[in-house]
Amino acid sequence: MSTLSATHSPHARIKWLASATSEAWLQQAIAHPIELLIDHAHCERKAAGSALQLMFRYLCEPGLAEALSPLVREELEHFELVLGILKSRKRYLEPLPAPPYGSALARKIRSVEPGRMLDSFLVAGLIEARSHERMSLLAVNSPDKELANLYRELLASEARHFGVYWTLAQERFQKHIIDSRLIELADIEAEILSDLHPEPRMHS
Amino acid sequence: MSTLSATHSPHARIKWLASATSEAWLQQAIAHPIELLIDHAHCERKAAGSALQLMFRYLCEPGLAEALSPLVREELEHFELVLGILKSRKRYLEPLPAPPYGSALARKIRSVEPGRMLDSFLVAGLIEARSHERMSLLAVNSPDKELANLYRELLASEARHFGVYWTLAQERFQKHIIDSRLIELADIEAEILSDLHPEPRMHS
Numbered sequence: 001m002s003t004l005s006a007t008h009s010p011h012a013r014i015k016w017l018a019s020a021t022s023e024a025w026l027q028q029a030i031a032h033p034i035e036l037l038i039d040h041a042h043c044e045r046k047a048a049g050s051a052l053q054l055m056f057r058y059l060c061e062p063g064l065a066e067a068l069s070p071l072v073r074e075e076l077e078h079f080e081l082v083l084g085i086l087k088s089r090k091r092y093l094e095p096l097p098a099p100p101y102g103s104a105l106a107r108k109i110r111s112v113e114p115g116r117m118l119d120s121f122l123v124a125g126l127i128e129a130r131s132h133e134r135m136s137l138l139a140v141n142s143p144d145k146e147l148a149n150l151y152r153e154l155l156a157s158e159a160r161h162f163g164v165y166w167t168l169a170q171e172r173f174q175k176h177i178i179d180s181r182l183i184e185l186a187d188i189e190a191e192i193l194s195d196l197h198p199e200p201r202m203h204s
Numbered sequence: 205m206s207t208l209s210a211t212h213s214p215h216a217r218i219k220w221l222a223s224a225t226s227e228a229w230l231q232q233a234i235a236h237p238i239e240l241l242i243d244h245a246h247c248e249r250k251a252a253g254s255a256l257q258l259m260f261r262y263l264c265e266p267g268l269a270e271a272l273s274p275l276v277r278e279e280l281e282h283f284e285l286v287l288g289i290l291k292s293r294k295r296y297l298e299p300l301p302a303p304p305y306g307s308a309l310a311r312k313i314r315s316v317e318p319g320r321m322l323d324s325f326l327v328a329g330l331i332e333a334r335s336h337e338r339m340s341l342l343a344v345n346s347p348d349k350e351l352a353n354l355y356r357e358l359l360a361s362e363a364r365h366f367g368v369y370w371t372l373a374q375e376r377f378q379k380h381i382i383d384s385r386l387i388e389l390a391d392i393e394a395e396i397l398s399d400l401h402p403e404p405r406m407h408s
Contacts, residue, residue: 045269048276049256056253059297065249069284072252073277080273093263 016129016162016182019190025204026137032200033144034089039096039201041082043131046102047124047161048075054120063171067164074161078154085150101203102127104192108185115181118173122182125165126189127203132158134202220333220366220386223394229408230341236404237348238293243300243405245286247335250306251328251365252279258324267375271368278365282358289354305407306331308396312389319385322377326386329369330393331407336362338406 029036055068086092105127109119132155139152169178197204233240259272290296309331313323336359343356373382401408 045260045263045273049260052253052256056249059249060299062296065287065297066284069249069280069287073280076273076277080270083269083273092266093269095264 016126016186017133017190018183018186019193021130021134021137021193022196024196025134025193026141028196028200028204029134029138029202030142033142033147034086034091035096035200036138036202037082037086037147038091038094041079041086041093042096042098043202044075044079044082047127048072048079050124051075054124058117064168067168071161071164074157078157081154082150085146096201097199099197099199099201099204101192101197101201105185105189108188114173118169118178118181119185121165121169122178122185125162125169126182126185128158128162128165130189130193131155131202132162220330220390221337221394222387222390223397225334225338225341225397226400228400229338229397230345232400232404232408233338233342233406234346237346237351238290238295239300239404240342240406241286241290241351242295242298245283245290245297246300246302247406248279248283248286251331252276252283254328255279258328262321268372271372275365275368278361282361285358286354289350300405301403303401303403303405303408305396305401305405309389309393312392318377322373322382322385323389325369325373326382326389329366329373330386330389332362332366332369334393334397335359335406336366 051068051072055065055072058064083093105123109123110116135151135155135158139148139155142148142151193203255272255276259269259276262268287297309327313327314320339355339359339362343352343359346352346355397407
């Protein structure tokens with residue numbers, strides 16, 4: 001029987017997510033703290049890369065670069081923070097095969113505009129929302145206090161980053177269009193995570 | 205007859221560059237301050253993109269991410285600064301066809317390691333060095349005081365960024381190998397700029 005509810009932080013239920021993270025993920029994550037930390041460093045740099053790519057794709061779209069450039073900088077600040085902790089523990093950015101999560105979500109981004117832009121915002125936002133939810137769990141449940149503090153420090157930014165993508169969508173699309181597509185994508189996101197990936201990852 | 209020497213800043217001669225910027229470039233740049241500013245915004249975001257790409261390519265190379273991630277953040281800070289000035293003048297990131305400079309230099313990067321890594325550092329460093337030289341000229345010669353101040357503020361970073369790439373090279377390659385390749389690439393860089401590109405650009 002799941003004990004997740006007992007150890008959940010109040011932040012752990014994010015209203016945009018279609019399902020809560022399983023107890024199985026939390027146990028897997030806590031059992032492999034350094035592998036998860038390395039994966040988290042990769043997540044931060046990939047989030048920076050994706051946001052920069054999005055900024056380059058829609059470069060002449062007013063308001064986009066102003067929102068995304070500071071977000072990229074913040075992702076990289078977090079990347080550097082995590083890298084510092086890894087180095088203090090005599091580890092580095094070892095290559096880790098990615099779980100299917102990111103690429104499976106990316107395949108759901110429509111290829112034709114304006115759907116492509118909306119989906120790009122919503123997928124990026126959902127990943128931030130899931131990271132926020134899982135970091136909340138780690139902040140409360142990680143037995144390693146330095147890592148618990150790290151995740152506590154970072155999780156507010158993940159929620160803020162969701163907000164950046166949400167605002168970018170709201171400024172450009174009608175509410176009912178955003179809402180119905182978000183429900184579809186959130187269901188897909190939950191479905192991807194419904195089978196626990198065997199390797200411990202932030203999005204396993 | 206050139207009057208460049210009279211208006212040169214003492215910073216304008218960078219020892220890594222094989223030639224000094226022409227008076228013709230300076231006159232072209234000063235005659236088109238906003239076009240140059242938009243191009244400069246593009247240069248900052250492209251420098252961020254290239255550094256991030258380099259970081260991703262050599263991700264497991266110790267010491268590289270620590271050097272390049274803060275550099276990417278600084279390029280983006282400058283990008284945001286330039287974008288702010290553009291917006292205050294009711295302009296934005298209009299698309300500007302790039303001059304041949306960047307792609308011509310990129311073609312000189314060898315495709316096989318370790319030459320590829322060394323060339324990537326040196327080409328990125330030379331572009332920073334040229335930007336530093338030209339911003340020094342603009343800081344001294346620009347009749348638009350806000351823009352003169354902007355370039356004055358930014359030029360020290362360009363020199364520092366050259367230093368980042370130089371240090372990355374020195375940590376990994378023998379001095380005589382770096383020096384001989386830098387001379388070759390600096391000659392190529394000067395050759396590319398020897399014919400003034402008809403459109404006003406930071407690297408026309």
